[in-house]
Amino acid sequence: xxxxxxxxxxxxxxxxxxxxxxxxxxxxxxxxxxxxxxxxxxxxxxxxxxxxxxxxxxxxxxxxxxxxxxxxxxxxxxxxxxxxxxxxxxxxxxxxxxxxxxxxxxxxxxxxxxxxxxxxxxxxxxxxxxxxxxxxxxxxxxxxxxxxxxxxxxxxxxxxxxxxxxxxxxxx
Numbered sequence: 001x002x003x004x005x006x007x008x009x010x011x012x013x014x015x016x017x018x019x020x021x022x023x024x025x026x027x028x029x030x031x032x033x034x035x036x037x038x039x040x041x042x043x044x045x046x047x048x049x050x051x052x053x054x055x056x057x058x059x060x061x062x063x064x065x066x067x068x069x070x071x072x073x074x075x076x077x078x079x080x081x082x083x084x085x086x087x088x089x090x091x092x093x094x095x096x097x098x099x100x101x102x103x104x105x106x107x108x109x110x111x112x113x114x115x116x117x118x119x120x121x122x123x124x125x126x127x128x129x130x131x132x133x134x135x136x137x138x139x140x141x142x143x144x145x146x147x148x149x150x151x152x153x154x155x156x157x158x159x160x161x162x163x164x165x166x167x168x169x170x171x172x
Contacts (some may be wrong), residue, residue, distance in 0.1 A: 038058065042092075046083055056074075071162050089149070094133060096171070107124040107164055112160070
């Protein structure tokens with residue numbers, strides 16, 4: 001899909017192929033399948049976390065410059081949270097860079113502790129760092145207030161899930 005419509009030229013012969021490209025294909029992109037991507041996982045400072053035998057997957061649908069996306073991190077037995085100052089501020093890559101000026105938009109984030117069935121919700125913000133990420137996951141829940149990290153809202157173990165979704169304007 002293109003975000004710039006075709007500029008037609010006087011006297012140009014309009015063919016079925018051109019109409020399909022400019023009308024049908026553009027319209028179908030609104031109903032297209034979501035694309036997959038592998039989000040990066042970073043620490044603001046210190047050692048980056050590693051996925052090990054866990055999974056980190058992302059999906060998105062981009063219509064024009066509007067991007068809807070989801071990310072799911074499922075912790076594995078060999079996943080590691082990272083270390084040093086900054087592992088307390090994880091960042092996850094977005095499918096495309098956000099437009100400038102959208103650094104404070106809110107993102108929904110959930111965490112699920114599989115062994116106890118505890119569920120936590122929080123918010124995060126967009127950043128243009130590393131080509132576009134979401135970061136600073138913050139919960140206002142009394143037993144999990146503050147910036148989420150490897151120990152908040154809980155110590156992650158195999159089977160635990162961090163899930164996030166959002167919408168933003170892409171830079172291009």
